[in-house]
Amino acid sequence: MSQTTDPHVVALCGGLRDASRTRVAIEQALDGARAAGGTAELVDLRDLDLPPLDPDAPTPPAAAALADTVTDADAVLPGTPNYHGSYTGALKDALDHLGRDEFDEQTVGLVEVAAGSHPGPALAHLRAVCRTLDAWTVPLEVAVPDSHSLIRDDGVTDTDLAERLDRLGEQLVRYAGVARYPEVAGVPGAHGD
Numbered sequence: 681m682s683q684t685t686d687p688h689v690v691a692l693c694g695g696l697r698d699a700s701r702t703r704v705a706i707e708q709a710l711d712g713a714r715a716a717g718g719t720a721e722l723v724d725l726r727d728l729d730l731p732p733l734d735p736d737a738p739t740p741p742a743a744a745a746l747a748d749t750v751t752d753a754d755a756v757l758p759g760t761p762n763y764h765g766s767y768t769g770a771l772k773d774a775l776d777h778l779g780r781d782e783f784d785e786q787t788v789g790l791v792e793v794a795a796g797s798h799p800g801p802a803l804a805h806l807r808a809v810c811r812t813l814d815a816w817t818v819p820l821e822v823a824v825p826d827s828h829s830l831i832r833d834d835g836v837t838d839t840d841l842a843e844r845l846d847r848l849g850e851q852l853v854r855y856a857g858v859a860r861y862p863e864v865a866g867v868p869g870a871h872g873d
């Protein structure tokens with residue numbers, strides 16, 4: 681966590697397709713973060729040379745770079761397609777290379793994009809992982825159903841969904857660095873007292 685300037689939001693796109701609707705959805709949320717005064721960055725996992733984690737192997741350079749990026753973020757936005765009722769293997773591989781060093785007390789927002797009409801399980805699974813890593817997940821989450829009808833290559837076509845994604849980006853900026861809030865507010869017993 682840095683936050684010496686505007687809150688910096690880093691999104692991790694767990695969809696690898698060229699025309700990933702997940703990427704379009706989280707780009708919309710990042711636009712919301714920028715509109716709320718933050719800076720924003722999309723990390724496309726397909727651009728990283730990130731093998732599945734072998735704990736016995738040396739840390740791959742891409743994993744070290746990703747760890748630095750997440751550590752320096754003031755809020756993190758993992759987004760994933762729904763694959764078989766969960767999040768993607770690509771995102772799991774990335775998260776396995778990360779841990780509490782990067783996520784402890786980090787502010788996190790979650791997005792799931794599904795073709796079917798009942799998204800949600802991937803959010804629950806990701807939320808559990810984030811809590812395991814001692815991150816704070818913001819209350820607003822976005823589960824996108826019927827992705828083919830709400831999202832096109834060039835943007836989110838459904839205005840309600842676009843507005844919800846904007847609000848998620850805004851919430852990430854508002855709660856960026858949330859772990860420091862008691863200290864900033866001068867709450868007795870907070871770190872630094």
Ligand SMILES: Cc1cc2nc3c(=O)[nH]c(=O)nc-3n(C[C@H](O)[C@H](O)[C@H](O)COP(=O)(O)O)c2cc1C
Pocket residue numbers: 695696697699700701702703760761762763764765766793794795796797798799827828
């Ligand atoms: C391997 C695989 C499994 C999928 N499983 C589900 C599923 O269980 N439920 C669902 O609603 N959609 C499922 N889908 C559809 C995707 O969630 C949907 O097409 C989504 O928009 C893909 O995201 P993307 O456009 O970012 O690639 C699956 C797609 C793939 C490729």
